[in-house]
Amino acid sequence: MAAPGGREMPAWVTRPLSDMPLLGPAESLSGVERELQELLDRYAKGVEAAELSEVEACMRTDEAFLSVESSYPNYGWADYDKNHLSLELGMLKDMEYKAELVHAFGNGNLSYGVFVFTASAERDGQRRTKQGMGTLVAEKMDGDWRIRHWTTCARRPPTS
Numbered sequence: 274m275a276a277p278g279g280r281e282m283p284a285w286v287t288r289p290l291s292d293m294p295l296l297g298p299a300e301s302l303s304g305v306e307r308e309l310q311e312l313l314d315r316y317a318k319g320v321e322a323a324e325l326s327e328v329e330a331c332m333r334t335d336e337a338f339l340s341v342e343s344s345y346p347n348y349g350w351a352d353y354d355k356n357h358l359s360l361e362l363g364m365l366k367d368m369e370y371k372a373e374l375v376h377a378f379g380n381g382n383l384s385y386g387v388f389v390f391t392a393s394a395e396r397d398g399q400r401r402t403k404q405g406m407g408t409l410v411a412e413k414m415d416g417d418w419r420i421r422h423w424t425t426c427a428r429r430p431p432t433s
Contacts, residue, residue: 305379365394
C-alpha cells in the first residue's frame with residue numbers, strides 16, 4: 274500500500290487489527306497490565322449499558338481529563354461529557370464495545386497503555402462497526418486507576 278507521496282507504507286501500518294499481539298484477558302495478566310485491562314473492561318461495560326455513572330467511575334471527572342477521538346479534542350470532563358459521551362450514549366443503541374491491551378507500563382501512580390478496540394452500535398436503524406487503536410494514561414486516585422487522558426482513532430473503511 275502506498276502512502277501519500279508514493280512511499281511504501283510499513284507492513285505494520287496495514288496489518289489487520291486482528292493480527293495485533295494482545296496481552297490477553299485480565300485474569301491472565303499481572304500487575305498494572307491486569308489493572309489497566311480491568312479498567313478498560315469496566316469502561317466497556319458502562320458504555321454497553323449506556324450508564325454514565327459506570328463510565329464516570331473509570332475516568333477523572335475534572336479539568337485534568339483530556340480526550341482526543343480521531344482529531345477532535347475534548348478539554349476537561351465537562352466538555353467530554355456534554356459534547357461527546359452523553360451525545361453518543363443517547364443516540365447509539367445496542368452498543369457493543371471491546372478494548373484489549375496491546376502494551377502497558379506503570380510506575381507508581383501513573384501508567385499508560387496501548388489498546389485495540391471494536392465498537393458496534395445501531396444508529397438510525399443501521400448497525401455500524403468501527404475498529405481502531407487507542408492510548409490511555411491512567412492515574413491512581415484513592416487506590417483506583419482512572420483514565421486521565423486517552424486518544425482513539427478508528428481505521429478508515431477500505432476503499433474500493
